[in-house]
Amino acid sequence: MNSFWIATIGTSVIAFALKYAGHNVPERIFAHPKVQSINALIPIALLSALVAVQTFTEKSQLMIDHRLAGVSAAVIALILKAPFPVVVLSAALTSAAIYNWF
Amino acid sequence: MSRIESTTFRDSLSVSITVGAYGTAFGAAAVANGFSLLQTCLLSLLTFSGASQFAVIGVLGAGGGAISGIATASLLGMRNGLYGVIMAPTLKVKGFKRIVAAQITIDESTAVALGQEVLGEKAMRQGFWFTGFGVFLFWNLFTLAGALGAQAMGDIRAWGLDSAVPAAFLGLVWPRLKTNRDRILAIGCVLFALAMTPILPAGLPIIATAFIAIVAGLRK
Numbered sequence: 001m002n003s004f005w006i007a008t009i010g011t012s013v014i015a016f017a018l019k020y021a022g023h024n025v026p027e028r029i030f031a032h033p034k035v036q037s038i039n040a041l042i043p044i045a046l047l048s049a050l051v052a053v054q055t056f057t058e059k060s061q062l063m064i065d066h067r068l069a070g071v072s073a074a075v076i077a078l079i080l081k082a083p084f085p086v087v088v089l090s091a092a093l094t095s096a097a098i099y100n101w102f
Numbered sequence: 103m104s105r106i107e108s109t110t111f112r113d114s115l116s117v118s119i120t121v122g123a124y125g126t127a128f129g130a131a132a133v134a135n136g137f138s139l140l141q142t143c144l145l146s147l148l149t150f151s152g153a154s155q156f157a158v159i160g161v162l163g164a165g166g167g168a169i170s171g172i173a174t175a176s177l178l179g180m181r182n183g184l185y186g187v188i189m190a191p192t193l194k195v196k197g198f199k200r201i202v203a204a205q206i207t208i209d210e211s212t213a214v215a216l217g218q219e220v221l222g223e224k225a226m227r228q229g230f231w232f233t234g235f236g237v238f239l240f241w242n243l244f245t246l247a248g249a250l251g252a253q254a255m256g257d258i259r260a261w262g263l264d265s266a267v268p269a270a271f272l273g274l275v276w277p278r279l280k281t282n283r284d285r286i287l288a289i290g291c292v293l294f295a296l297a298m299t300p301i302l303p304a305g306l307p308i309i310a311t312a313f314i315a316i317v318a319g320l321r322k
Contacts, residue, residue, distance in 0.1 A: 003162065003167060003168040003171075004136060004137055004138070004141055004162060004168075005141065006168035006172075007158050007161075007162055007168040007171040007172055008137070008141045008144055008145055008158075009144075010168060010171075010172040011145065011149050011154060011155075011158045011171065011172050011175040011176070011179075012144065012145065012148035012149045014172060014175070014176040014179060015148070015149040015150070015151055015154055015175065015176070015179045015182070016148070016149075016204065016205060018176065018179045018180055018182055018183040018186075019179070019182045019183060019185075019186050019204040019205060019207045020186070020200075020201065020204040021183055021186070022182065022183035022184060022185060022186020022187045022189075022190070022204070022207065023186040023187075023189070023190045023193075023200055023203060023204050023207070024186075024190075024200075025186075025187045025190070034319055034320055035319075037319040038315060038316050038318075038319030038320070039187070039188050039319075040278075040319075041284070041287060041315035041316075041318050041319045042184055042188070042312050042315040042316070042319075043185075043188070043212065043213065043216055043275070043278065044275060044278050044279065044284055044287055044288055044291070044315065045287060045288075045291045045311040045312055045314055045315035045318075046181055046184075046209075046291075046308060046309075046311060046312055046315075047209070047213060047271050047274055047275035047278075048275055048287075048288040048289075048291040048292050048295075048311070049291045049292065049294070049295035049307060049308040049311040050153075050209070050268070050271045050308055051268045051271045051272045051275065051292065052291070052292040052293075052295045052296050053295050053296070053299060053307060053308055054264075054267055054268035054271065055265075055268045056296055056299075057296070057299045060299055060300055060303075061299075061300065062296060062299060062300065066259070066265065067264055067265045067268065069265075070262060070264075070265025070266070070268075070269060071265060071268050071269055071272060073269075074265075074268075074269035074272050074273065075272070078272065078273065078276045083112070084112070084113055084116050084117075084270075084273050085112070085116040087269055087270075087272070087273040088116060088120050088266050088269050088270050088273060089266075090269075091262065091265045091266055091268075091269030092261065092262030092263065092265055092266040092269070093262060094262070094265070095259075095262035095264065095265030095266075096259075096260060096261055096262030096265075097262075099259050099260055099262070100260055
């Protein structure tokens with residue numbers, strides 16, 4: 001078995017184990033208000049980091065490119081309270097326009 | 103379909119198609135990095151976590167070993183474990199349904215579910231299942247398409263897909279920024295992740311922000 005198969009199967013097994021383990025943590029842990037507070041904050045932290053990394057980085061390098069224009073369009077759409085598909089579509093259209101024209 | 107359900111369904115569908123379409127990029131990248139068509143499709147079916155999948159093909163494609171590929175992917179996959187902890191009390195499922203729920207516990211299903219919080223638990227559950235199955239369907243179909251058309255496929259950047267994904271994440275986090283503490287945390291995590299990107303291995307800057315959230319939650 002070559003390293004590509006080991007990586008494919010190993011990644012898949014651990015990925016599922018992590019997901020399943022999360023679903024089996026006892027519910028009573030959630031009674032504590034601090035745990036609930038942390039649970040509300042973790043998605044904010046991770047999603048914010050994902051936005052940042054996917055907008056401003058390329059292969060571990062910081063980079064400003066057409067994606068900033070796309071995400072800026074999304075910010076404007078969100079400020080204008082646009083529905084979710086409009087937010088995503090405005091980002092894609094702006095980004096594609098900048099990328100294709102420059 | 104009631105008003106509430108159609109809102110939830112619309113959120114789920116737009117996330118599913120947007121994120122699913124990005125599977126094209128994964129399929130193409132995996133084949134380009136030396137994975138077979140079968141391995142590429144198995145990664146999307148079984149690992150089913152975009153960031154982890156991109157991580158493992160990136161490491162092996164750059165000449166890294168299986169262990170470092172698995173380790174990087176698994177560090178990214180820890181996020182899904184946290185999502186499972188968050189979602190389990192809302193989903194209330196056991197046995198086989200829990201296994202299925204676990205497999206579709208990813209950024210998007212969790213984020214859409216949490217986005218329905220104001221509409222109640224039922225809408226949250228619908229958001230989770232709709233989005234989980236929707237992303238699973240489109241992600242796997244587009245992975246296959248991308249892998250098959252790896253050479254033929256144009257540049258995804260020319261279609262703006264590389265901006266649609268962060269925009270989708272932004273659209274999901276935006277409504278959650280209710281207090282100043284939330285906003286400070288979000289900005290702090292953006293700056294931290296960017297500052298750490300050139301220093302830490304790919305993926306770690308994102309995971310590390312979970313610890314910032316834990317510290318912020320404990321200080322409350």
